[in-house]
Amino acid sequence: LFATFQNQHRRNSSTIFRTFKVYSNMKYNYSSHPRENFCSSFISGNIFNNFYSNKPKSIYTEAVTKEQIRELKAAFSAIELNSFGEQFQNNSMKKLKPIFDTQKNIRRSSNSFATAANELDVNNLKTLFMGDLKLTNNQWKALMEEAKILQRSTDEQVYRDLRSSKNEQRPIIEKWHTNHILYRMEASLKDASRDAILRALQLWQENTCIRFEERDQLEPNVALINFVDDSQSDGGCSSFVGRVGGIQNISIAWPRCSSEGIVSHQIGHALGLLHEHSRPDRDEHIIVNYEQTVSEHRDVISRLSSRVFEHFRSMYDPGSVMHIPPTVKTLMTNADELTILAMDPNYQSTFGQRISPSFLDYKLINMMYCNNKCSTKLNCLHGGYVNVNDCSRCTCPTGFEGPLCEQVDNGGDHCGGELISSDQPMLVQSPSYPESFQPYQECYWLLKAPSNNQKVVLEFVDVFDFPCEEVCSDSYVELNAGPNFDQTGYRFCCNTQPPSKMYYSNGSEMLIIFKAGTKTANGFRVRYWTAPKEEKIIPAPEVIIDSCPCEQWSEWSPCSQNCGGCGNTVRQRICHSGVGLSCPATQSRLCNLDQCVGSKVILNNGEFHILFNGCCVGLFPDDEGHCQQPGDIASILGSLIPINMG
Numbered sequence: 001l002f003a004t005f006q007n008q009h010r011r012n013s014s015t016i017f018r019t020f021k022v023y024s025n026m027k028y029n030y031s032s033h034p035r036e037n038f039c040s041s042f043i044s045g046n047i048f049n050n051f052y053s054n055k056p057k058s059i060y061t062e063a064v065t066k067e068q069i070r071e072l073k074a075a076f077s078a079i080e081l082n083s084f085g086e087q088f089q090n091n092s093m094k095k096l097k098p099i100f101d102t103q104k105n106i107r108r109s110s111n112s113f114a115t116a117a118n119e120l121d122v123n124n125l126k127t128l129f130m131g132d133l134k135l136t137n138n139q140w141k142a143l144m145e146e147a148k149i150l151q152r153s154t155d156e157q158v159y160r161d162l163r164s165s166k167n168e169q170r171p172i173i174e175k176w177h178t179n180h181i182l183y184r185m186e187a188s189l190k191d192a193s194r195d196a197i198l199r200a201l202q203l204w205q206e207n208t209c210i211r212f213e214e215r216d217q218l219e220p221n222v223a224l225i226n227f228v229d230d231s232q233s234d235g236g237c238s239s240f241v242g243r244v245g246g247i248q249n250i251s252i253a254w255p256r257c258s259s260e261g262i263v264s265h266q267i268g269h270a271l272g273l274l275h276e277h278s279r280p281d282r283d284e285h286i287i288v289n290y291e292q293t294v295s296e297h298r299d300v301i302s303r304l305s306s307r308v309f310e311h312f313r314s315m316y317d318p319g320s321v322m323h324i325p326p327t328v329k330t331l332m333t334n335a336d337e338l339t340i341l342a343m344d345p346n347y348q349s350t351f352g353q354r355i356s357p358s359f360l361d362y363k364l365i366n367m368m369y370c371n372n373k374c375s376t377k378l379n380c381l382h383g384g385y386v387n388v389n390d391c392s393r394c395t396c397p398t399g400f401e402g403p404l405c406e407q408v409d410n411g412g413d414h415c416g417g418e419l420i421s422s423d424q425p426m427l428v429q430s431p432s433y434p435e436s437f438q439p440y441q442e443c444y445w446l447l448k449a450p451s452n453n454q455k456v457v458l459e460f461v462d463v464f465d466f467p468c469e470e471v472c473s474d475s476y477v478e479l480n481a482g483p484n485f486d487q488t489g490y491r492f493c494c495n496t497q498p499p500s501k502m503y504y505s506n507g508s509e510m511l512i513i514f515k516a517g518t519k520t521a522n523g524f525r526v527r528y529w530t531a532p533k534e535e536k537i538i539p540a541p542e543v544i545i546d547s548c549p550c551e552q553w554s555e556w557s558p559c560s561q562n563c564g565g566c567g568n569t570v571r572q573r574i575c576h577s578g579v580g581l582s583c584p585a586t587q588s589r590l591c592n593l594d595q596c597v598g599s600k601v602i603l604n605n606g607e608f609h610i611l612f613n614g615c616c617v618g619l620f621p622d623d624e625g626h627c628q629q630p631g632d633i634a635s636i637l638g639s640l641i642p643i644n645m646g
Contacts, residue, residue, distance in 0.1 A: 009259045031381060039511075059220045061246040063134040066127050075147035077298035082292065118354050119237035119265060120300065120328045122256045127234040130275060131300040131328075131519055132266070134240045134249075142172045146305060164468050172308050175246060175272050179208075179369045182224035184215045184247075189229055190254040192393055197227050197252060200263035204495055206397075207362040209370035209388040210271065225270050229253055237262050239269040245492035261354030265321050268357065275315070276323040277340065278304045284552060285316050286351075287574070292337040299340070300324070300331055305442050314367070317360040317579040318350040319488025325352025334512050343551070345499045346479075346490040359383075359397050359486050366395075381405045383486030397485040399444040408446045415443035415514070421456050421530040430477070430514050430523030434463055437475075437523045441516040449508040455531040455579070456505040457514075457558070460524060467519035474517035477524050483507030495521075502558040504531060532562050532592055558592035565627035566602055566609040566616035567592050593627045 037564030119132045135143070183201070185194055201212045203477055215224060226247050230238070250266045252258060264552070277286060280303060288301050300323065317323070326348060329335040342348045366388050374391035382392035384405035396405035408418050415431050428445050431437045447456045457481070467475050471495035480489030483506050492498045503510070551574045561567030569591040595614030596602065602609040602616075610617050615627035622628050 017327070025200050039179040042067065059218060059247055060226070061136065061244050061248040063240070064137055064140045068137075068140050069127060069129055069135070072135075072143055072147070073126075073296065073299040075151070076302040078309075079147060079150045080288075080298040081327055082398050083147060089344070094341055117256055117259055117262060118325050118328075118352060119257065119262055120324070121330055122253065123236035123238065123330075124234040125297045125300065125330055126288045128236070128238050129299060130278065130302065131297075131331075132236070132238045135236055136240070136244045137246075139172055139241070140367070141309070146147050146172075146308065150305070170552045173272050173274070174244070175368055176243040177224075180211050180213065182213050182215050182222065183227065184197055184224055185217065189227060189252070190258065192530075193227075193229065193252045193254050193258040194207050194265045196258045199260045200267055203260070203264055203356050204267055204271070205387075205562060207357070208365045209373050210365065216365065216449045221246075223247070225250055225267075236527060239266040241269050241274065242272040243270075259354060261321060261356060264357050265354065268322055268365075268404055269360065272368060273361070273364065274304065274309060275293060276320040278302060279309055279316060280304065281316060285318070285347075287341040287343060289332075289338055289340065291340065292332050292334055294331060294333055297331050300328070314360050314364055315487045317358055317488055318347045319353060320361050321357045321492070322361065323351050323353075325597050327470060344554070346492075348499075349470065349476075349493060350478075350488055350491040352471045353473045354471075356474050357608055360488075362395075363486065379404060382482075383484035399446070399480070399485065399513055409444045411442035411514075415441070416445055418446045418448060419528075420448050420450060421528055422450070423530055425527045425529045427461075427525060427527055428512060433523045435522065436520045437514075437516050439516055439518055439520055441514070443512075443514040445512040447505070447510045447512065449505070449530050452508045454508055456508070456510045456528055458503045458510060458528040458532045459501060460498055461527050462525045463520035463522055464492075464497050465495045466524070467521055468494040475519050475521065476514035476515060478515070479512075480511040480513065481506045482509050482511065485511055489513070492524075500558075504558055532594060553587070556589075556591075560607065561592060561602055561604060561609065563592055563594050563596040564602065564609065564611055564614060564616045565590050565593040565619045566607070566611075590619075595621050595625045595627060 123132055125131055129143075185197060189197075195300050204210055205212055215222075218224075218226070223243060223245055224247055226249050228235070228249050228251055230236070230249065230251035231253035234247070237251060237257035238254050239250045240248045250263075250270055250272065252263055252266070257263070274280075278301075282303055290298070293301065316484065324340060326338055326340055328339045342351065358594055363385060366385075370388040374386045374387040376386055376391040378386050378394055380386065380394035380396075382397060382400050382405045384396045384400065387395040393403045394405050396402070396409075399409050401407050408416060410416065412431070419426070419428070428447075431441055431443065447458065449456050466472075466477070469476075472478075472491035474493075476491045476493040478489045478491045480487075481503065489511070490498070490503075509526075514523070553571045553573045556569045556571045559567040559569045567590065568588050570586060570588045572586050574585065596611055597614060599614075600611050602611065603609045613621050614625075615621050619627040619629060
């Protein structure tokens with residue numbers, strides 16, 4: 001070190017300053033050295049003396065202290081408690097408990113789960129915000145200010161006010177200034193961690209316009225991502241959010257963080273992505289089991305405002321690599337309890353995958369960094385968009401290929417393809433069914449109705465058998481009802497039938513995705529057909545009670561019968577009724593009102609109906625062949641006789 005000083009003494013003081021700034025990374029305590037006076041005597045200039053009189057500042061980005069993290073966690077945990085205070089006061093959370101218990105029992109009745117690794121099961125939740133986030137002092141101040149505002153009220157007006165707030169001149173989360181990002185890997189990283197990092201970087205680079213360049217050395221005043229193993233200081237699997245300037249660490253602790261999916265999650269944070277379950281609209285998609293969460297860690301499942309979530313510009317994605325899994329053992333008072341429950345139960349096993357970023361994860365980064373890459377306008381189909389790495393073609397959702405995403409992906413030689421439905425049911429099944437499928441097979445089937453104004457209906461039949469996982473990530477079948485296919489669909493695995501009896505396409509197409517990983521099983525079989533036209537329905541009575549604190553209505557369930565107006569369709573919502581209020585949680589209506597042809601009775605779905613002129617008793621055919629109620633007479637339900645179908 002002293003030889004270096006002597007070699008530099010003839011150069012200008014700015015060069016000396018740069019030399020010391022590089023050496024500052026060595027954390028050397030210059031003031032304790034016995035030759036301090038000697039150095040001061042032969043090097044002239046105030047720059048050295050000022051620099052030398054204080055311990056050099058680290059070139060690493062400084063994270064806030066553990067005490068600051070605890071303060072911020074407490075503020076956001078209080079917001080979550082206040083937001084649902086009424087539920088705890090009137091015990092309405094007890095109404096949700098049977099739902100959580102039912103899901104828990106289903107899981108327990110299955111085979112043992114090989115729990116997918118995720119960062120929250122690894123990290124010390126006391127030392128990181130939202131489970132895996134490091135924060136700068138500026139970010140901490142901005143989030144504390146937001147917490148103070150949110151603690152005063154939790155209504156939507158506050159969230160709108162936050163969006164237009166001018167208290168912060170700079171955004172809480174900053175993008176990188178360019179799509180060319182430097183990175184470095186510490187020499188102490190294990191080979192397995194290095195491999196996972198390189199694979200994760202490749203995933204982001206191949207599917208976005210982001211370009212990563214490795215550097216061997218750290219340089220002052222150069223922003224880069226530095227991969228380290230910070231497990232000795234509770235770093236675990238963690239990252240800063242967005243570009244914070246200087247050298248920002250991503251901690252990949254060996255061995256539990258050394259997976260491609262977890263590293264992809266942390267790189268997503270560094271690029272500016274937050275957790276999917278923290279979006280402002282998350283309560284439309286998930287229910288949080290607050291009653292069983294550890295109170296001091298409720299920040300992990302906090303909802304953020306749209307001011308923080310500046311890139312809130314795509315559909316909510318249950319399959320995002322940034323989404324929390326259904327169960328976080330370290331977050332619960334009872335490790336066997338579910339942490340979140342899907343509003344649509346078909347999504348329950350889609351949440352929380354840590355395999356790779358989803359199609360919408362990549363799309364969001366491309367929207368943030370690559371919007372000006374292509375001036376080409378292409379008519380991309382099925383939810384695709386212009387490929388930022390090849391502007392002459394589209395980037396396609398899983399299951400599609402071709403310049404405009406017009407073709408079904410050819411996943412395998414003996415499965416998949418485009419199939420046209422008809423009135424007569426047809427079958428699709430996994431390869432070799434009912435025998436076991438082989439590892440690493442992929443198949444994609446696009447089911448299409450004969451015309452654009454018709455829908456496809458699908459139901460699972462016979463044996464359903466996949467390896468059991470809480471999050472379907474290895475081997476599974478996925479249904480995507482469209483009409484755009486960029487959002488992750490319903491994923492099913494294990495050996496229990498999917499929750500719904502029948503599935504309807506939202507448009508005229510439905511996509512089936514079959515993926516086999518390392519584990520094999522018997523697979524699945526489905527029956528599909530064209531949905532009967534439903535030109536007329538008898539609507540449910542409108543009940544408007546503004547004082548009812550209810551969630552949104554679910555989709556209408558599939559009609560229980562195919563014709564004659566004998567069937568019913570139902571929709572539900574979750575209500576938290578106050579004293580003296582009666583909030584309807586279920587509505588039903590008659591459906592499929594076309595006359596039945598060639599039959600006088602219906603025996604189907606455990607129901608027996610008598611028909612009169614092709615219509616259920618109590619309904620009469622009109623001139624167009626539709627069953628309708630006569631005048632103001634209410635529907636006669638006496639024809640419905642429950643029977644035991646055995």
